[in-house]
Amino acid sequence: xxxxxxxxxxxxxxxxxxxxxxxxxxxxxxxxxxxxxxxxxxxxxxxxxxxxxxxxxxxxxxxxxxxxxxxxxxxxxxxxxxxxxxxxxxxxxxxxxxxxxxxxxxxxxxxxxxxxxxxxxxxxxxxxxxxxxxxxxxxxxxxxxxxxxxxxxxxxxxxxxxxxxxxxxxxxxxxxxxxxxxxxxxxxxxxxxxxxxxxxxxxxxxxxxxxxxxxxxxxxxxxxxxxxxxxxxxxxxxxxxxxxxxxxxxxxxxxxxxxxxxxxxxxxxxxxxxxxxxxxxxxxxxxxxxxx
Amino acid sequence: xxxxxxxxxxxxxxxxxxxxxxxxxxxxxxxxxxxxxxxxxxxxxxxxxxxxxxxxxxxxxxxxxxxxxxxxxxxxxxxxxxxxxxxxxxxxxxxxxxxxxxxxxxxxxxxxxxxxxxxxxxxxxxxxxxxxxxxxxxxxxxxxxxxxxxxxxxxxxxxxxxxxxxxxxxxxxxxxxxxxxxxxxxxxxxxxxxxxxxxxxxxxxxxxxxxxxxxxxxxxxxxxxxxxxxxxxxxxxxxxxxxxxxxxxxxxxxxxxxxxxxxxxxxxxxxxxxxxxxxxxxxxxxxxxxxxxxxxxxxxxxxxxxxxxxxxxxxxxxxxxxxxxxxxxxxxxxxxxxxx
Numbered sequence: 001x002x003x004x005x006x007x008x009x010x011x012x013x014x015x016x017x018x019x020x021x022x023x024x025x026x027x028x029x030x031x032x033x034x035x036x037x038x039x040x041x042x043x044x045x046x047x048x049x050x051x052x053x054x055x056x057x058x059x060x061x062x063x064x065x066x067x068x069x070x071x072x073x074x075x076x077x078x079x080x081x082x083x084x085x086x087x088x089x090x091x092x093x094x095x096x097x098x099x100x101x102x103x104x105x106x107x108x109x110x111x112x113x114x115x116x117x118x119x120x121x122x123x124x125x126x127x128x129x130x131x132x133x134x135x136x137x138x139x140x141x142x143x144x145x146x147x148x149x150x151x152x153x154x155x156x157x158x159x160x161x162x163x164x165x166x167x168x169x170x171x172x173x174x175x176x177x178x179x180x181x182x183x184x185x186x187x188x189x190x191x192x193x194x195x196x197x198x199x200x201x202x203x204x205x206x207x208x209x210x211x212x213x214x215x216x217x218x219x220x221x222x223x224x225x226x227x228x229x230x231x232x233x234x235x236x237x238x239x240x241x242x243x244x245x246x247x248x249x250x251x252x253x254x255x256x257x258x259x260x261x262x263x264x265x266x267x268x269x270x271x272x273x274x275x276x277x278x279x280x281x282x283x284x285x286x287x288x289x290x291x292x
Numbered sequence: 293x294x295x296x297x298x299x300x301x302x303x304x305x306x307x308x309x310x311x312x313x314x315x316x317x318x319x320x321x322x323x324x325x326x327x328x329x330x331x332x333x334x335x336x337x338x339x340x341x342x343x344x345x346x347x348x349x350x351x352x353x354x355x356x357x358x359x360x361x362x363x364x365x366x367x368x369x370x371x372x373x374x375x376x377x378x379x380x381x382x383x384x385x386x387x388x389x390x391x392x393x394x395x396x397x398x399x400x401x402x403x404x405x406x407x408x409x410x411x412x413x414x415x416x417x418x419x420x421x422x423x424x425x426x427x428x429x430x431x432x433x434x435x436x437x438x439x440x441x442x443x444x445x446x447x448x449x450x451x452x453x454x455x456x457x458x459x460x461x462x463x464x465x466x467x468x469x470x471x472x473x474x475x476x477x478x479x480x481x482x483x484x485x486x487x488x489x490x491x492x493x494x495x496x497x498x499x500x501x502x503x504x505x506x507x508x509x510x511x512x513x514x515x516x517x518x519x520x521x522x523x524x525x526x527x528x529x530x531x532x533x534x535x536x537x538x539x540x541x542x543x544x545x546x547x548x549x550x551x552x553x554x555x556x557x558x559x560x561x562x563x564x565x566x567x568x569x570x571x572x573x574x575x576x577x578x579x580x581x582x583x584x585x586x587x588x589x590x591x592x593x594x595x596x597x598x599x600x601x602x603x604x605x606x607x608x609x610x611x612x613x614x615x616x617x618x619x620x621x622x623x624x625x626x627x628x629x630x631x632x
Binding site for chain 2: 036088089091092093094095097099101102105106107108112224231235262265266270272273280281
């Protein structure tokens with residue numbers, strides 16, 4: 001029994017790592033520009049699909065294909081900000097959500113056109129022979145997912161706390177006018193935030209696709225889960241988003257293993273609702289009072 | 293009379309269309325679908341446009357209405373009208389139960405909670421196969437009949453849906469100009485201030501949430517009888533998103549905007565079919581372009597353009613059913629109230 005639960009926990013952390021990266025991307029964009037980017041999941045799909053197309057389709061070596069795929073997704077993230085979000089002046093927040101939905105449909109349509117409807121997979125990075133400890137098994141790829149996520153989260157943390165660029169973005173999210181007054185180029189900071197967020201999404205996609213596979217429409221559910229995780233952790237709190245992602249992955253995996261796989265998403269969302277009812281600003285979000 | 297001029301225009305339009313184009317596919321089939329979407333969008337606009345509360349799970353209430361009718365009429369042989377009533381009770385009852393805890397949330401948290409609710413209901417529809425038929429859905433739903441007059445053709449369904457929409461629009465316009473409507477507007481503007489002025493904000497929000505859910509439940513029952521078939525796919529997350537898009541695209545806070553948004557989003561995919569593989573791509577691009585260039589939605593954007601063309605020489609009152617004044621928009625927007 002305990003072995004089984006431990007096994008579910010391992011699966012949950014692997015799954016949760018992906019959610020954590022998507023949620024982190026959500027939080028970064030939300031902090032920088034108040035936009036809930038529902039196209040976040042498409043970054044995951046684009047990263048994975050283009051890595052597959054470059055490695056299997058074009059015959060590039062896997063590391064090079066992954067590097068190019070991540071860069072490509074990063075460019076898409078920049079373009080999203082530059083050509084879809086930035087030109088919409090005076091738009092309402094719901095309006096920006098609709099724009100990102102439009103972007104998400106657009107990118108899905110593009111992927112459908114380029115790569116078709118088939119479910120596709122990346123090769124495992126270091127073989128498919130599971131590691132074993134007693135009754136516990138773990139795919140080496142899961143270690144890649146967990147390790148990669150840990151490194152990326154640490155990197156993002158350092159970026160925001162130790163670099164001038166990171167601090168400049170933080171300044172923009174606190175107060176755009178004040179940031180501009182001290183000489184920060186707010187427009188460029190927003191671009192960097194979208195690029196970083198796309199990079200995280202693409203990395204999540206590349207890391208997890210050997211296990212979960214991907215298809216042109218795989219981004220939607222991941223995007224929703226990322227949003228759920230970001231809200232669970234407290235919108236706008238990057239490390240809260242990471243914790244929310246891991247928690248959501250664990251909940252889902254335990255619910256699927258112990259209760260029913262058909263209801264796993266429902267159970268995860270019911271717990272999310274209960275958390276919100278008890279703590280309306282998420283687990284690690286600060287309560288804010290509305291200014292009238 | 294002047295106040296309801298738009299409504300009379302809508303009456304005339306809805307009567308004229310089938311007379312001018314009898315039996316036309318785009319009027320009786322796609323048109324009926326647009327009418328159904330318009331009913332849903334006008335209902336959702338009560339919540340989103342008037343009271344400023346976002347819901348990303350509205351399709352759930354649509355589904356509850358539809359499945360109540362489908363299950364009760366096919367499995368238990370209940371009279372369709374009784375089943376429709378039961379659907380309303382279920383949709384309204386569930387809305388009432390979740391309204392207070394859910395509407396206590398603000399902004400993105402509210403969006404997430406309603407989205408989660410929608411997903412939960414969808415999963416229940418798929419998983420409780422014994423009752424709902426699971427992913428395959430339920431077929432063979434009998435049609436409705438009114439005093440022995442069976443609603444059994446596309447043209448008749450057009451008539452019934454058009455009449456329903458007209459009644460609903462009349463109600464929505466009157467609500468907006470009533471005391472309760474102004475209370476909702478005050479909540480939209482600044483909830484705390486509305487509370488300070490003595491408006492029971494929780495009760496008002498609950499009431500409008502239930503009203504929107506009842507509209508969706510009614511639309512669901514009509515949909516089930518019209519299609520004679522329901523499956524969970526008609527009530528999933530995408531449908532909720534589509535409904536929100538209709539409300540925002542047309543111009544939030546305007547009943548006419550909601551109707552326009554519903555018409556556009558119903559006809560656009562029909563027209564884009566000719567582009568085959570490019571259909572999805574173009575649909576996404578159009579959605580983005582409209583919001584980028586008309587950020588206040590189509591009705592609001594066109595009203596703005598019109599006002600600018602008229603110049604500052606003739607400052608007129610904004611139309612009654614028009615969008616919120618520009619200056620209000622970003623601050624009073626449904627999801628912007630939770631300052632980071």
